Amino acid sequence: xxxxxxxxxxxxxxxxxxxxxxxxxxxxxxxxxxxxxxxxxxxxxxxxxxxxxxxxxxxxxxxxxxxxxxxxxxxxxxxxxxxxxxxxxxxxxxxxxxxxxxxxxxxxxxxxxxxxxxxxxxxxxxxxxxxxxxxxxxxxxxxxxxxxxxxxxxxxxxxx
Numbered sequence: 001x002x003x004x005x006x007x008x009x010x011x012x013x014x015x016x017x018x019x020x021x022x023x024x025x026x027x028x029x030x031x032x033x034x035x036x037x038x039x040x041x042x043x044x045x046x047x048x049x050x051x052x053x054x055x056x057x058x059x060x061x062x063x064x065x066x067x068x069x070x071x072x073x074x075x076x077x078x079x080x081x082x083x084x085x086x087x088x089x090x091x092x093x094x095x096x097x098x099x100x101x102x103x104x105x106x107x108x109x110x111x112x113x114x115x116x117x118x119x120x121x122x123x124x125x126x127x128x129x130x131x132x133x134x135x136x137x138x139x140x141x142x143x144x145x146x147x148x149x150x151x152x153x154x155x156x157x158x159x160x
């Protein structure tokens with residue numbers, strides 16, 4: 001039953017005793033009873049309106065909470081997107097640096113080989129120098145350095 005039918009039914013129940021009054025009935029008790037019923041009905045309406053107001057306030061707070069949560073979610077999504085973008089740029093930069101390191105080591109190896117070819121005639125001399133000895137060990141040291149960098153790079157990638 002909807003609210004309108006309930007209200008009509010309640011009003012009809014309140015008026016019913018008045019319709020039954022005759023000339024020989026005492027009207028005061030009937031009016032008092034009707035007055036009490038109307039007061040009770042009025043209190044129920046007040047309670048219903050108070051409940052409606054509380055529910056309306058709760059809905060308003062809930063709406064604000066949902067709006068705030070939605071805004072927070074949007075900010076978080078934007079932050080995640082920005083972090084992904086920064087990670088992509090950083091990965092690209094790291095790849096570029098790795099490629100440059102590889103190129104530099106290749107160039108360094110080429111330079112050391114060229115230097116060694118130029119000093120090779122002097123290596124057979126009977127007067128070896130410390131500089132000559134250091135240059136002859138350069139390719140081996142370069143390979144050790146390259147291997148160490150690759151190992152560090154691989155262990156760093158495993159951590160990520």
